[in-house]
Ligand code: KG4
């Protein structure tokens with residue numbers, strides 16, 4: 001069974017081919033960061049236009065890298081939300097055209113479900129049940145994953161997503177977009193204990209997140225210490241990153257304890273961050289818990305994670321028609 005998956009929910013045009021839902025035959029990602037970087041963030045209209053230019057060659061490249069033809073594909077999956085509607089519509093329209101022209105079954109997939117289950121794409125995959133964290137630019141949520149399509153939302157951000165905080169702090173420091181990788185790089189040269197930025201735990205049992213106070217605190221600190229710039233930037237980056245790592249780690253461990261679970265799966269763009277991974281790995285292993293994270297290329301946006309979920313939905317008999325629409329918000 002060969003799956004063709006398409007993902008265009010934000011600023012990466014992605015297509016992948018999977019065999020039996022987990023064997024990755026190809027994974028093509030065309031990043032638009034060079035286009036959006038000058039604006040300090042994703043410009044939705046430019047993203048849609050770029051997807052339109054990219055989608056055809058990205059899908060063809062995914063087929064050719066997998067050494068298959070369109071005629072070999074058994075079904076098509078596409079992200080239908082949440083995300084930028086104009087961007088989603090490009091992938092959805094393309095997938096619908098393929099579905100119609102080649103008589104292929106079509107399945108719409110939730111982007112957050114794709115991220116949440118991406119740690120299952122590794123050899124060291126977690127068994128059910130596990131605590132799953134999606135920590136990306138658009139989402140920061142924590143779930144109890146009881147099985148495929150059986151999720152309980154345990155907590156989520158009440159304001160900014162963790163990746164959004166990285167991007168906004170990077171913007172304050174004039175470091176460009178996206179913020180995560182550049183903050184991680186600078187943090188390696190800084191002292192994570194130099195500045196005590198606040199950690200919003202919101203009560204010992206709360207599994208919700210809040211990053212806007214941390215962001216404001218970084219801004220206030222920079223205003224007060226303008227004269228020390230740019231020398232102090234590595235310390236700011238390291239101290240900010242440590243605050244995010246502390247919060248993510250505390251919430252993940254608490255969720256596991258409350259639910260009597262010893263497996264934690266971390267997903268989404270922020271989970272590429274090695275300092276955050278290490279912090280969580282250390283704290284979890286001290287408590288006899290295991291952490292599972294996919295390789296970085298499967299943590300940020302990609303179509304493999306969409307294909308993995310879409311394959312399962314297809315096998316369960318889910319099928320969408322040509323009325324499939326795009327949703328800026330879509331609950332799991
Ligand atoms: O999962 P993703 O590619 O897209 C969304 O669904 O949002 O995540 C992108 C986010 C951006 O905010 C980016 O700054 C962050 O992930 N990110 C990182 C790192 N790499 C990407 N954050 C921290 N450290 C990184 N190394």
Ligand code: ZN
Nearest residue numbers: 115136300301
């Ligand atoms: Zn994403």
